[in-house]
Amino acid sequence: MNHTTSYRSGFLTGEIELLEGKLVNLRVAEKEDLPLIANWLSDLEFTGQYQGLRQFSKSEFEKSFGVEDKHELKEFIIEKKDGTKIGFIAHFYVLHVAGKLLEIGYSLIPSERGKGYCSEAVNIMLDYLFLSKDIMRIQAATDTRNVASQKVLEKAGFRMEGTLRKCGFIRGEWRDNCLYSILREEWKEPKILTKR
């Protein structure tokens, strides 16, 4: 373990507010973050060329906040150590005939990409999820052309499972996704979060 970071009490029960890393912290999104997230998700620069076009109004977004849904979506704001909000990372369930599969997704504002922030955010999220939930695997899907996202996943220990052919309608065309996963035994132990 290269450094010791902290978490508030309640961590193991999942009642977490702040997950601290070396470069970034993850903080559970609050209602007051919703206008910012709605703006981000409606901004084509933010979503990037490999995610679908969606436009959200603030009120639509607020309506869905806190509503229990089958995907159990939970969003965390990625903050730099000075508190600047630079993106989000979320976990949610994908329903599969084999059961509920836990998946993560993330995005950063363009000016903060390429600085290692998302790689650390993913490592924090893996530690948090494997420490707090009795789960065997975490997965992520990304456009086959999205090299940056694939690198983030591979650096965090995810392995490519295969290609989901023409599974996403992105900017006018059906696109293939790579499906990645990491198993608990491949994660092995926390990389960022440690008990204090």
Ligand SMILES: CC(C)(COP(=O)(O)OP(=O)(O)OC[C@H]1O[C@@H](n2cnc3c(N)ncnc32)[C@H](O)[C@@H]1OP(=O)(O)O)[C@@H](O)C(=O)NCCC(=O)NCCS
């Ligand atoms: C994908 C994304 C989250 C990556 O976040 P990030 O903080 O820029 O990633 P990191 O800085 O941790 O970089 C990860 C690796 O990808 C590399 N990388 C970054 N941008 C790249 C690009 N455009 N092409 C190739 N490699 C790239 C980095 O060099 C780094 O590799 P290295 O450690 O070997 O140098 C960010 O680019 C983003 O928000 N993109 C738009 C939204 C999106 O695509 N989200 C993911 C949907 S699945």
